[in-house]
Amino acid sequence: MPLSTPRIAAGPAALAIFAVLACPAFGATQASAATPAILPAVDMEAVVLAAQIDPRRADTTLTPGAKDSVLAVERALQARNLLDARWVDGYFGTTTITAYSAYQRSLGYSGLAANGLPGASSLTALGQGRFTVTRVIGPGARVQRDGYVVDARTQAMLTETERLLGFRLVLSQGSYNPGGDPTSAGTHDGGGVVDIDVGGMSADTRTAVARALRQVGFAAWIRNPAQGDWPWHIHAAAISDTDLSTQAQNQTGDYYLGFDGLAGHGPDDGPRIPIHTWEDYQRTH
Incomplete structure (x- = not known):
């Protein structure tokens, strides 16, 4: 007895299925058209x-x-x-x-x-x-610290620095301070930049503070009165803070290039450690 030929219903749905099966290229085109392009x-x-x-x-x-x-x-x-x-x-x-x-x-x-x-x-x-x-980054909200304004990212970096050191740091200047100390040359006009009070610290302690600040992602230098009209302090700029003023952007760039962050472009006089950002530090600790 010969095999019978299958019957196909003539309804619209069946015809649509038959058309796709009969024209695979058409079906593939329709599928690819619905797939969004992958952007870089x-x-x-x-x-x-x-x-x-x-x-x-x-x-x-x-x-x-x-x-x-x-x-x-x-x-x-x-x-x-x-x-x-x-x-x-x-x-x-x-x-x-x-x-x-x-x-x-x-x-x-x-x-x-x-x-x-x-x-x-x-x-x-x-x-x-x-x-x-x-890998989106941002400064976060502005907060108060020691009577000064800093952003949340900088505050988190300072808190981690204190954890590494085992003692609290006190600011002598904060961020978002346009028209402030003229000796700062505009570096504190934006976010991410602070000065650390080092009064009463020994030379070894000052160096330890600068090293810890660098560890968490600051471009940090010990400043002394011989360099300018200022007292002993540590100047620290949070690398990759997107609120950095133009002057602070230049300082962080100079830090990567081995300079001291001052107008004279002298060699970096701080403790030498591998340079990285706060985000790099968080991924490895």
Whole structure:
């Protein structure tokens, strides 16, 4: 007895199924059209670090691990006619800083929010349809410490420094202090920068404090009266704080390049330890 041929119902659903089975290419096209494109990722930590270091050195030297992310940011700035194509090179130099600041202002930001360092909100907006943002960082809320204002990220870094040392630190100057001590040259105008009171400390203790500050991610130096019109203190700038003033950005860049953070660009006179950010420290402790 011959095998019978299966009967296929002639309803709309059955016809649709038959059409897809008969035309696999059509079905694959429909499926792929529904799959969203995968956007490249921009590492915010790497981009912010590059924006501090790159302007302080020759533009033939790139920040390790930052090139692809910086290129994505620069291409997005170029697409908005804020950066000429010749500067799309993976180097977050002064021209890219200026272009990014212009982009921040185009979003309605001003002051520290338009300092040229990519913040989480501006970077996310810049990346719409072009890239996603990973390893997001930010200064957090502003809080009080010793009668001064600092941001939450800086406060957390100071608290960890105190845990390492086993004693409390007292500030002699805080952050967000425009028009404050003129000898600070604008470094305290934004976030992330503090001065530590070292009155009564021995030389060894001062060095231990500077080392602990560096361990958690500060660019920190012991300052003495011979360097300027100031008393003994430790000046500390939180690397990659996105609220850093321009002057403090320059200091953190100089720290990576082995300088003392002063106008004369002398050699770093602080304790030598591997340099890393607060986020690096948190991942390894």
